[in-house]
Amino acid sequence: MMADAKPTETKTSPASDTRARLIAHGLDAMLRHGYDGVGIGGILTAAGVPKGSFYYFFASKEDFCLAVLDAYRAHYAALREAIFADRDRPALDRLTAYLTSLEIAHAAERPLGGCFYGVLAQTASARSDRVRSRLSEVFADWQTQIAVLLNEARDRGETSPHLDADEAAAFLIDAYEGMLLRAKADGRPLSTHFDRLRRMALTAFGAGHATHGSIDSSSPTR
Numbered sequence: 035m036m037a038d039a040k041p042t043e044t045k046t047s048p049a050s051d052t053r054a055r056l057i058a059h060g061l062d063a064m065l066r067h068g069y070d071g072v073g074i075g076g077i078l079t080a081a082g083v084p085k086g087s088f089y090y091f092f093a094s095k096e097d098f099c100l101a102v103l104d105a106y107r108a109h110y111a112a113l114r115e116a117i118f119a120d121r122d123r124p125a126l127d128r129l130t131a132y133l134t135s136l137e138i139a140h141a142a143e144r145p146l147g148g149c150f151y152g153v154l155a156q157t158a159s160a161r162s163d164r165v166r167s168r169l170s171e172v173f174a175d176w177q178t179q180i181a182v183l184l185n186e187a188r189d190r191g192e193t194s195p196h197l198d199a200d201e202a203a204a205f206l207i208d209a210y211e212g213m214l215l216r217a218k219a220d221g222r223p224l225s226t227h228f229d230r231l232r233r234m235a236l237t238a239f240g241a242g243h244a245t246h247g248s249i250d251s252s253s254p255t256r
Contacts, residue, residue, distance in 0.1 A: 049090075049091075052081075052083055052087055052091070053091045053101075054105075055081045055082075055083065056077065056078075056081050056083055056087075056088065056091065056092075056098070057101055057102050057105050058081075059077050059080045059081040060072070060077050060098060060099075060102045061102050061105070061106060061150060062080075062147070063076060063077055063080070064099070064102065064150065064153060064154070065143075065147030065148060065150060065153055066145070066147055068153060068156070068157060069099060069153075069154060069157055069161070070157060070160070074088060074095060074098070096161075096162060096164070096165060099154070099165065100164070100165065100168055102150070103150065103151075103154065103165075103168060103169070103172065104168075106150045106151075107172050107175070110176075111175065111176075111179065113132075113135060114132060114176075114179050114180075115179075117131050117132045117135065118132070118179065118182075118183050121186075124187070124190065124192055125183050125184070125186045125187035125190055125192055126187050126192045126193070126236065126239070126241055128183060129180070129183055129184070129187070129235075130232055130236075133210075133228060133231065133232055133235075134228075134232075136210075136228075137224065137225065137228040140214070140224060141224055141225075145218075146214070146217060146218055146224065148214040148215070148218060149210070149211060149214055151169065151172055151173060151176075151211070152211040152214060152215065154169055155169060155173075155211075173207065176207060177200065177203045177204050177207055178203075179203075180202075180203035180206060180207070181199040181200045181202070181203040182199075184197060184199035184202050184203055184239065185199040187199075187239070192241060193239045193240045193241055194239065194240025196240075197239055197240055202238065202239055205235075205238065206235050209231055209234070209235065210231060213227045213228075213230075213231050214227075
């Protein structure tokens with residue numbers, strides 16, 4: 035998820051183009067090397083931007099990181115909204131389409147970069163409260179969007195009637211982030227990992243009215 039996360043604008047000024055270019059190259063660099071493995075100098079060189087221009091837009095590397103995070107967040111929130119809004123399709127079909135769109139984006143990465151949220155979260159304990167708080171907000175918003183869709187799926191009879199949509203959304207995000215970490219390490223085709231994620235998620239959600247092994251809000255363990 036690198037080039038796809040560039041902000042889109044119908045009309046841009048030279049300044050906004052420069053800022054967007056810095057964010058795009060910063061995202062690419064941090065996906066590959068993490069926050070601590072990236073220097074501002076390399077980003078400036080890749081973007082063809084002088085050092086003074088960087089500090090015109092961003093007060094510090096942390097401010098830059100937050101701008102990258104905000105751009106990434108806006109891009110993928112809009113992607114979910116566009117896919118999830120198609121109420122003529124079954125809700126779980128929309129969820130599957132969303133996961134497939136992520137697979138396509140990741141498959142285009144050379145090498146696989148992963149999800150910026152997950153990359154940043156791996157060193158969150160070393161980041162400031164401001165970064166950790168923003169990252170927590172991002173995960174919460176992502177979870178809410180998926181939970182709304184899963185509530186719709188449950189109400190339409192596409193899942194177990196007892197599905198806990200919020201827990202299911204949290205599970206899906208956790209599984210997705212973990213899947214990407216493993217995909218970086220084991221060398222198997224990315225499609226293998228995404229196929230498993232889609233299949234097991236639908237099973238856990240009780241798709242087709244299956245209840246065994248589903249994320250059930252009526253479970254006595256909750």
